[in-house]
Amino acid sequence: MKGIWLCWGAVFRVKLAEMMAYRSHFALSMLLLIAGDLAVPLVTLLVYSSGASFPGWSLYEALLVQAVFVLAKGIAFPFFFGMVGTTLSQVREGTFDLLLLKPRPVMLMSMLNGFDPDDFGRLLSGGVLFGYALSGIAAPGAGDWLRFMLLFLASISILFAMSLFLSGLLFRWVGSSRVFDIFDAVTSFGMYPGTIYSKTLSNMLTYVLPIGLIAFVPAAALLGREGWGALWALASAAGIVGVSMLYWNAMLKNYSSAGG
Amino acid sequence: MDMIEVKELTRTFTIYERGHTLREVAKSLIRRPMKEVRAVDSISFNISQGELVAFLGPNGAGKSTTLKMLSGVLHPSSGDIRCMGLVPWKQRREYVRKIGAVFGQKSQLLWDIPPSDAFYMNKAIYGVPDKEYKETLDELVELLQVGDIMRKPTRQLSLGERMRCEFIMAMLHRPDLVFLDEPTIGLDMIAKENIRNFIRSMNRKKVTFILTTHDLEEVELLAERVMVINHGRIIVDDTLSGLRKRLGDKKTVRIVTELPVPDELPAGLRIMERIRPFEVELEVDTEILPLRPFISQFNEQFGILDMAIEELPIEAVMKELYSEPDVQSYAAAPVQNLFQVNNGKTRSLD
Numbered sequence: 288m289k290g291i292w293l294c295w296g297a298v299f300r301v302k303l304a305e306m307m308a309y310r311s312h313f314a315l316s317m318l319l320l321i322a323g324d325l326a327v328p329l330v331t332l333l334v335y336s337s338g339a340s341f342p343g344w345s346l347y348e349a350l351l352v353q354a355v356f357v358l359a360k361g362i363a364f365p366f367f368f369g370m371v372g373t374t375l376s377q378v379r380e381g382t383f384d385l386l387l388l389k390p391r392p393v394m395l396m397s398m399l400n401g402f403d404p405d406d407f408g409r410l411l412s413g414g415v416l417f418g419y420a421l422s423g424i425a426a427p428g429a430g431d432w433l434r435f436m437l438l439f440l441a442s443i444s445i446l447f448a449m450s451l452f453l454s455g456l457l458f459r460w461v462g463s464s465r466v467f468d469i470f471d472a473v474t475s476f477g478m479y480p481g482t483i484y485s486k487t488l489s490n491m492l493t494y495v496l497p498i499g500l501i502a503f504v505p506a507a508a509l510l511g512r513e514g515w516g517a518l519w520a521l522a523s524a525a526g527i528v529g530v531s532m533l534y535w536n537a538m539l540k541n542y543s544s545a546g547g
Numbered sequence: 548m549d550m551i552e553v554k555e556l557t558r559t560f561t562i563y564e565r566g567h568t569l570r571e572v573a574k575s576l577i578r579r580p581m582k583e584v585r586a587v588d589s590i591s592f593n594i595s596q597g598e599l600v601a602f603l604g605p606n607g608a609g610k611s612t613t614l615k616m617l618s619g620v621l622h623p624s625s626g627d628i629r630c631m632g633l634v635p636w637k638q639r640r641e642y643v644r645k646i647g648a649v650f651g652q653k654s655q656l657l658w659d660i661p662p663s664d665a666f667y668m669n670k671a672i673y674g675v676p677d678k679e680y681k682e683t684l685d686e687l688v689e690l691l692q693v694g695d696i697m698r699k700p701t702r703q704l705s706l707g708e709r710m711r712c713e714f715i716m717a718m719l720h721r722p723d724l725v726f727l728d729e730p731t732i733g734l735d736m737i738a739k740e741n742i743r744n745f746i747r748s749m750n751r752k753k754v755t756f757i758l759t760t761h762d763l764e765e766v767e768l769l770a771e772r773v774m775v776i777n778h779g780r781i782i783v784d785d786t787l788s789g790l791r792k793r794l795g796d797k798k799t800v801r802i803v804t805e806l807p808v809p810d811e812l813p814a815g816l817r818i819m820e821r822i823r824p825f826e827v828e829l830e831v832d833t834e835i836l837p838l839r840p841f842i843s844q845f846n847e848q849f850g851i852l853d854m855a856i857e858e859l860p861i862e863a864v865m866k867e868l869y870s871e872p873d874v875q876s877y878a879a880a881p882v883q884n885l886f887q888v889n890n891g892k893t894r895s896l897d
Contacts (some may be wrong), residue, residue: 290674297671301664308659308811387620390644
């Protein structure tokens with residue numbers, strides 16, 4: 288385990304050095320990511336300013352859902368979602384070979400390789416939005432915070448599983464950048480309170496495609512709208528992570544390198 | 548004891564085929580005809596520790612696929628590999644700690660930062676202790692003379708400098724076995740010489756090297772043993788001198804004469820190149836016409852003014868081997884059964 292942490296440390300240092308080689312690109316990327324992630328909350332603000340609303344949700348409560356979503360992405364994207372992009376290019380070029388030549392788990396190497404400090408911009412924008420949303424709601428109790436933190440862990444796990452599903456797909460579906468569109472299309476449902484959808488869709492987004500677990504369920508827990516019963520999501524997330532890891536390793540066997 | 552044992556190794560790939568016409572492209576949206584390609588076809592060989600073996604073959608012959616299976620990157624379709632007692636694709640993590648790889652066309656360095664940072668990252672990935680890392684790095688830096696360049700961003704280095712750093716990346720964890728896939732591709736003579744000297748010095752320390760290249764000069768300068776792969780099969784597994792003798796015991800003779808040499812020559816002689824009317828390059832099959840009678844007869848007939856005798860270039864041997872479309876494996880077959888010589892011309896393999 289110590290070795291793995293040392294690896295993380297070394298990769299973090301090296302990737303940061305890589306980013307600093309082009310400081311203006313780094314700064315611009317951060318700014319653009321922040322602007323991009325704040326677009327939907329801005330639309331929400333406009334909706335509420337015009338007198339419309341998500342039924343049963345105040346502006347700050349709706350923004351809290353979106354803040355949790357951006358925060359979760361702010362952790363997932365720099366640390367492990369980058370593996371989708373690196374798998375996409377490395378499998379197509381055959382340079383994934385180089386990861387297989389390292390004496391560490393291939394999944395870990397793939398994650399380390401996709402580590403992207405640029406994406407910490409999302410964490411910053413999520414943090415700002417989260418603080419703003421909290422300023423407009425009643426202060427949550429300790430129990431609410433505990434439930435939120437546990438459910439936020441489930442949220443990160445769901446995004447981790449999605450990274451593995453999409454990255455795994457690329458071992459067979461070589462070179463398809465459409466995986467990013469799939470991710471955006473599917474997760475966009477998670478940016479809004481689950482109760483605005485029909486009961487069937489809401490259930491689907493919670494129990495079948497657990498997009499609701501990314502932001503809605505943790506935010507609802509912080510608002511005191513979910514009790515301890517919502518912690519079933521932890522078991523569900525653990526199960527999905529397990530399945531995604533098995534899937535990724537099974538798909539890795541399809542890797543056939545490139546001509547050489 | 549053998550370091551590498553390969554038995555009946557086979558790898559097939561399924562490839563999708565489609566034509567280039569609009570009709571064929573449209574058809575391929577619904578149904579894509581599949582074709583199974585046997586990239587490596589039931590090959591077997593052993594390699595001992597400290598050997599420097601060259602894998603040769605035309606493009607698409609199966610060299611790189613074999614190398615990828617040997618390094619644990621690809622699973623074979625069938626057959627078995629034991630390298631240092633391990634099965635590369637089953638005990639991958641334990642195995643890759645003991646091997647290194649340099650790919651002429653795939654860089655392990657990081658483009659925007661200095662090689663020294665990439666070395667540091669490899670140290671952590673391989674878990675090399677600080678003291679060992681420093682000792683190895685100092686030794687490699689001195690051998691490859693990269694002390695002044697390893698702190699420059701990789702993108703500012705020349706190809707030769709980058710390749711030297713690639714070797715450091717591959718050797719930092721002190722591997723026992725190193726795979727080299729066209730390591731000197733695109734390099735100038737000086738850079739090639741540096742790399743070759745380094746390979747030789749490591750090989751003297753009992754590091755085993757498996758080299759794939761199209762640079763036959765490199766093979767002549769480095770490898771003791773040559774395996775030629777074509778159509779996924781090993782067609783030659785021999786020493787370099789043994790490989791030359793597969794075309795018969797032949798010499799190249801560059802000769803300047805008093806009288807012009809005619810196109811028609813007796814058995815055992817063939818004009819390879821006519822340089823000037825009185826200067827030719829001949830291929831002499833010394834099994835048919837030994838050198839002494841050749842020189843005396845040639846001198847009598849044409850009057851020798853100057854002469855240089857050399858081994859038959861390895862290129863000529865390889866050209867002959869590569870040109871065979873359906874050549875059968877003859878790695879262990881006796882040399883005299885493989886070629887027939889008729890009127891001084893080498894014929895195809897049986």
